[in-house]
Amino acid sequence: MSETLASTFTIQVDGQTVTVQAGQSIMEACDAAGIYIPRLCDCEGLVPQGSCRVCCVDINGRIQAACTQPAAPGQVIGNETPTLNAHRRTLVEMLFHEGNHLCPICEASGRCELQAMAYRLGITQASPYPYLQPVRPVDASHPDIALDNNRCILCGRCIRASRDIDQKHVFDYVGRGIHKRIGVSAARLAETDASLEDEAIARGTCPVGCILRKREGFDTPVGQRLFDRRPIDLDNAVQHHIPTQAVPAHIESDPP
Amino acid sequence: MTKSRVIEIEPLTRVEGHGKVTVHLDAQNRVSEARLHIVEFRGFERFIQGRLFWEVPVIVQRLCGICPVSHHLAAAKAMDKIVGVDILPPTAEKMRRLMHYGQILQSHVLHFFHLSSPDLLFGFDAEPERRNIFEVIRKHPELAKQAILLRKFGQEVIEATSGKKIHGTSAIPGGINKNLSLAERDHLLANHGQFLEWCRAAVTLAKSYVIEHQHLVKRFAHFPSNHMSLIREDGALDLYHGKLRATDAAGQIIFDQVDTDHFNDYLMEEVKPWSYMKFPFIKRLGNVDGWYRVGPLSRLNNAAFLDTPLARDAHLEFRELTQGSPNHSSLNYHYARMIEVLHCCEKVHELLLDPDLQGSDLRSSGTRREEGIAVIEAPRGSLIHHYRVNENDQVTFCNLIVSTTHNNTAMNRAVTDVAQRYLDGQPDITEAMLNHIEVAVRAYDPCLSCATHALGQMPLQVELVDADGTCIQRKSQYIDEDTYGL
Secondary structure (H helix, E strand, O other): OHHHOOOEEEEEEOOEEEEEEOOOEHHHHHHHOOOOOOOOOOOOOOOOOOOOOOOEEEEOOEEEEOOOOEOOOOOEEEOOOHHHHHHHHHHHHHHHHHOOOOHHHOOOOOOOHHHHHHHHOOOOOOOOOOOOOOOOOEEOOOOOEEEEHHHOOOOOHHHHHHHHHOOOOOEEEEOOHHHOEEEEOOOOHHHOOOOOOOOOOOEOOEOOOOEEEOOOOOOOOOOOOHHHHOOOOHHHHHHOOOOHHHOOOOOOOOOO | OOOOEEEEEOOOOOOEOOEEEEEEEOOOOOEEEEEEEEOOOOOHHHHOOOOEHHHHHHHHHHHOOOOHHHHHHHHHHHHHHHOOOOOOOHHHHHHHHHHHHHHHHHHHHHHHHHHHHHHHHHOOOOOHHHOOHHHHHHHOHHHHHHHHHHHHHHHHHHHHHHOOOOOOOOEEOOEEOOOOOHHHHHHHHOOHHHHHHHHHHHHHHHHHHHHHOHHHHHHOOEOOOEEEEEEOOOOEOOOOOOEEEEEOOOOOEEEEEEOHHHHHHOEEEEOOOOOOOOEEEEHHHHHHHOOEEOOHHHHHHHOOEOOOHHHHHHHHHHHHHOOOOOOOEOOHHHHHHHHHHHHHHHHHHHHHOOHHHHOOOOEOOOOOOOEEEEEEEEOOEEEEEEEEEOOOOEEEEEEEEOHHHHOHHHHHHHHHHHHHHHOOOOOOOOHHHHHHHHHHHHOOOOEHHHHHOOOOOOOOEEEEEOOOOOEEEEEOOOOOHHHHOO
């Protein structure tokens, strides 16, 4: 079927014509065209998994995740629409409800994508719904790395980075439903082969304050942190993402 | 009236935090006892357990919105010990000191002008609707303007050094995460001369008050006590770092140059069932005689001298008031506080001119330790932070003894003294009488949220209770006063 498709074609995004290279997802095509689609679980350099749903866009009347949906000729896409941003706001609010996201005392504050996304979507105060306020143990057993699951949003970026880039499989999902969380490949982090050199542990792979590089917290002054300078957008979302050349060629996308 | 009663003042206003006072009257309306109750519940010492040690300076400062810098720095100093650093790079220590002087300046100014000046300017028995900062703005607009701009200056010093006016993040274990840019320095220097003049005027105002009201000052909550503070090796006042000194009511040394790591050998805490605030005392003297005061009055009593020129002279004049003996007057806390404001303003200037603040060596490291103890002189007095951290970098133990806690017994003495002097035998208790009690508490500038490490709303209250414990009268900002006949 690919032979029948031209190597490039165009789609419409918020009224703007975007040229697409065949094989690109909607997210990739928009990134290349300089159009920012809000996202949390997607990260340049990692296979997309479409789990956070923040990047959902309106494709000819259907709402689908831009990171996993291939671009196709004739698509008319809505991105920055009031309806979609309302959905995104609700999704992000839910994430705040499910974890313990105490920005005032979190070392990720100012470089946290969840916090930055909340600001971008206009979440400036707590929603009226109850918070789950989970009490999950902090795994600080590793000499250089700590894991605070209370702040995890289950984006799976660490799982993909550890599996596909580091080839270590340190992280994976455990549990189901509301009990789902990130587990490690041993009884505790100290017994895995995780190290500070891993892409999974690099600053920016974990979008929140869950995976912590020990003793580095608060080393950047207020005013100089990533999102102090400007709200989350295409430029600063990309600058701390994993370089694409680090991705092994054989990796195929997970099904959406 | 044949029954004994208890008067409850709740909330106590124009203090930081939520507390109440109860005055116990017998059947003849004689005051049998008066107590300051701290009714907030503590929690920080427990929920900090398990957290990672570099988070501590940022977490514990959330105890308070008035003096977060003190907690931020006390915790950072304790964490310096944990990471094995005893001497910080000069830039780090001077940035922290600058932050601290800005903090004490703004906190003292807030307390003196915004909270206490209505009592001093309009009288303890002025109409309640006049005893607030808005009346000060109406009647003394120039003074109010100075107060607001001085406080703003202190907050700007904090912002430039910590990153934010409230709850900054710059002090990290072993150092600081930023230096002071030349632009920040120049901004702070721009109007410094004016601020210094205003601080001098504030000292003059406070001094003239205690001189003009000598009779009152010598009677109102005036009682002998021990005094404790940090002191520099040469005996100078040092608000950021030093050793512990305690003196008795006659000014004789109880202990001196005590390494803060050993505070536990010299101080103990007692718990009483009617307050969430503990009662510390000097171990050697026991829980009856060992109580002491902290804060501006104690610091100026204990210091041999102040190391800035204007404040040094002001301190000498202050000591002349009592011919060099310790000053035991609660109302003189205000005067001492303004001398410290002048000292801090001078210190800020001294530091702003120091090129070390533009240095780039911001952090040291050393050999890890399990225990970290730090003492700092917060605006309200000595603040002790004590932590233990395990090999995984997690806090396993935390004890905070804050300034207001040290002053717990003293504030109860002050409340009893004033209640006995103004309420004793009176057939009817008026609002003005009750405000005298609040004035006594207010002199100590208590921060009740710090003292109990609480979260949430916290105004202060006064209750009148009978011998059976039934509340007869209550004074509360948020309760319909007609209900209680006040």
